[in-house]
Amino acid sequence: MRKLVLVIVLIFAANLTQAQGSEKAKALLDDVHAKIKGYENIFVDFKYVLKNTEAGINQETRGDVTLQGDKYLFNIFGSTQLYDGNKVYTIVTENEEVTIENKSDDENALTPSKMLTFYKEGYTYTWDILQNVQGRKIQYVKLIPIDTNAEIKSILMGVDAETKHIYKLIYTGDNSTTTTITVNSFKTNQPLSKSLFTFDEVKYKNDGFYIIRN
Numbered sequence: 001m002r003k004l005v006l007v008i009v010l011i012f013a014a015n016l017t018q019a020q021g022s023e024k025a026k027a028l029l030d031d032v033h034a035k036i037k038g039y040e041n042i043f044v045d046f047k048y049v050l051k052n053t054e055a056g057i058n059q060e061t062r063g064d065v066t067l068q069g070d071k072y073l074f075n076i077f078g079s080t081q082l083y084d085g086n087k088v089y090t091i092v093t094e095n096e097e098v099t100i101e102n103k104s105d106d107e108n109a110l111t112p113s114k115m116l117t118f119y120k121e122g123y124t125y126t127w128d129i130l131q132n133v134q135g136r137k138i139q140y141v142k143l144i145p146i147d148t149n150a151e152i153k154s155i156l157m158g159v160d161a162e163t164k165h166i167y168k169l170i171y172t173g174d175n176s177t178t179t180t181i182t183v184n185s186f187k188t189n190q191p192l193s194k195s196l197f198t199f200d201e202v203k204y205k206n207d208g209f210y211i212i213r214n
Contacts, residue, residue, distance in 0.1 A: 010186050014116045025127045032166060036163070041068040043186075044064060044185070045185035051179075054179075063077075067116070069113075087103070098204050119155070152173055154171075155172070157169055168182050
């Protein structure tokens with residue numbers, strides 16, 4: 001009987017600890033979201049690493065993205081993607097090609113405009129480790145997709161405990177692939193050109209680019 005009582009107490013304590021950790025994790029992510037939404041614009045320079053040991057894949061590059069509301073200018077893998085609030089323009093200079101298409105209707109699609117806010121819906125949260133990175137306290141939160149059929153198994157989000165800015169994202173896929181995004185530079189409320197999110201089709205045509213409309 002005493003063993004049964006002890007087991008019940010331990011289960012209750014574990015559930016309570018887990019619930020408290022979940023509440024702490026959600027509170028931290030709410031702080032991050034509120035901070036991000038308070039900025040007029042955001043510029044992020046980041047390191048991107050894709051690894052799959054079994055397949056022998058180890059890909060590393062850097063990229064950057066400028067965000068203002070839903071609009072974005074995204075540079076990675078030698079291409080530029082621009083969203084002006086209406087159309088998505090993918091510019092591949094090496095191929096002298098521009099693809100113009102409508103924004104995806106898939107609400108679950110992870111676009112650059114959702115890069116810093118995607119976690120608000122569709123995940124459960126747990127409190128994870130605290131790391132010291134060159135004097136910065138980085139608190140990790142583990143996100144598990146509610147959709148059991150999701151391609152992503154889990155996400156570890158590292159948040160700077162002082163600034164409430166995202167420092168690192170580690171995606172683990174159901175195929176043993178890990179994608180790590182580490183923020184090198186995070187700038188806010190920068191002076192932006194009024195034409196930054198405007199696609200100049202005439203310019204690209206004059207430069208000999210082939211325009212594809214999907």
